[in-house]
Amino acid sequence: MLAIEPQIVEQYVRTGKVRLVFRDVLNHRERSERASEAAACSAQQGFFWEMHTLLFENQDRVWGTSNDGLLELMVGFGSQVEGLDQEAYRKCIQERSTLQKLRASDVEQRSRGIYAQPIFEINAQRLFGLQSFETMSAYIEEELK
Amino acid sequence: MTFSRRHLMQYALLIILTAVLTACASQSPETIESIEIVTVSSPVETDAATNTPESSDPVVTVDKVSTSPPGTPLPAEIPVLMLFNGIPHGLTEDGYPYLGDPDAGITLIDYSDFL
Numbered sequence: 295m296l297a298i299e300p301q302i303v304e305q306y307v308r309t310g311k312v313r314l315v316f317r318d319v320l321n322h323r324e325r326s327e328r329a330s331e332a333a334a335c336s337a338q339q340g341f342f343w344e345m346h347t348l349l350f351e352n353q354d355r356v357w358g359t360s361n362d363g364l365l366e367l368m369v370g371f372g373s374q375v376e377g378l379d380q381e382a383y384r385k386c387i388q389e390r391s392t393l394q395k396l397r398a399s400d401v402e403q404r405s406r407g408i409y410a411q412p413i414f415e416i417n418a419q420r421l422f423g424l425q426s427f428e429t430m431s432a433y434i435e436e437e438l439k
Numbered sequence: 440m441t442f443s444r445r446h447l448m449q450y451a452l453l454i455i456l457t458a459v460l461t462a463c464a465s466q467s468p469e470t471i472e473s474i475e476i477v478t479v480s481s482p483v484e485t486d487a488a489t490n491t492p493e494s495s496d497p498v499v500t501v502d503k504v505s506t507s508p509p510g511t512p513l514p515a516e517i518p519v520l521m522l523f524n525g526i527p528h529g530l531t532e533d534g535y536p537y538l539g540d541p542d543a544g545i546t547l548i549d550y551s552d553f554l
Contacts, residue, residue, distance in 0.1 A: 300522055302547070307539040308526055312547050314538045315531060319552045329553035333536075342536035343523040349553040356554060395534065408550050415548040430547075437545045 296350040298427040306434055316346060319411040320400040324361045328387075330396050332368040335386035336378060344375045 306312035318330040329349050336345035348371050349356070359367045365387065372383045386392065403409075414421040416433045528538045 303522055303526070303538070306545075306547075310540040310543055312539055312545045313541060313543040315546060315548045316536050316538075317548055317550050319550050321552045322554045325554055326552050333553065337530060337536045340528070343528060343538055346536075346553075347522070353554055399535075403550065411550055411552045413550040415546075415550075417545055434545060434547070 296347070298425070298430060301427045302430060305431070311438060312434060316342070317399065317403065318396055319403065319408065319413075320396065321409075321411060324364060325356055327393060327396065328364040328368055329356055331387050331390060331392050332371055334392035334396060335383050336372065336375060338386060338392075339378055339382065341375050341378050344378075345371065348374060 302312070302314070307314050316333075318326075318333070320326040320330060333342055333345045333349060336342050352371070355367065356364070368387055369384055372378055372380060372387075410422065412424060414425065414430070416430075417437050419433055419437070421429070421433065523538060526538055527540060528536070529541070531537050531541075
């Protein structure tokens with residue numbers, strides 16, 4: 295939801311009304327896994343949202359890289375996150391220490407019908423596919439009543 | 440020693456063959472490296488969500504593969520968006536990243552692939 299994320303964040307998250315949670319969907323095998331691992335390894339150091347933005351902004355670069363080059367691509371993304379401990383980050387993605395949890399989470403989500411993406415849950419409401427800010431806002435406002 | 444017409448023809452052919460081989464060998468490797476390999480495959484082969492309704496659709500995905508060697512430095516022009524500055528963030532009890540007040544009345548979960 296990167297297109298409307300700034301509006302959601304400014305209007306509802308920054309104001310304390312909404313807590314935004316991200317959960318990975320792994321639909322494109324190695325590419326998805328490598329990207330999600332980069333995010334998870336960044337999250338270990340408190341830099342998930344920076345990496346999340348980098349990954350969404352560079353989707354074409356991930357698509358344009360062969361599986362053999364994905365590790366180095368993710369290392370390169372890490373080097374753009376100021377404050378990230380590069381050595382620990384590289385070790386994390388090289389050892390694939392977050393992969394098992396990511397896969398397990400994906401399996402659990404699929405068992406609940408979450409296999410396409412994006413899907414949003416606003417408390418108990420589930421929305422399928424990309425949403426406009428107006429639609430998302432309407433659901434949030436309804437929950438706020 | 441005299442050259443017959445047949446000998447002259449053989450020499451001429453040899454010179455032409457040498458010229459052709461020299462031209463082929465002088466092609467630069469950069470030209471070859473610039474070729475982009477494009478493979479076409481069905482979602483069933485490339486999509487982990489093979490048990491999804493989408494997988495049965497007759498959609499063909501195009502999977503581009505770069506020939507850039509691993510470790511090629513990235514351009515340093517990409518700024519990291521600082522949208523999240525000053526907002527509480529961390530991991531939920533289950534270990535998922537969150538942004539915003541952990542006690543907010545509404546939780547918005549974004550299930551997404553980074554691709």
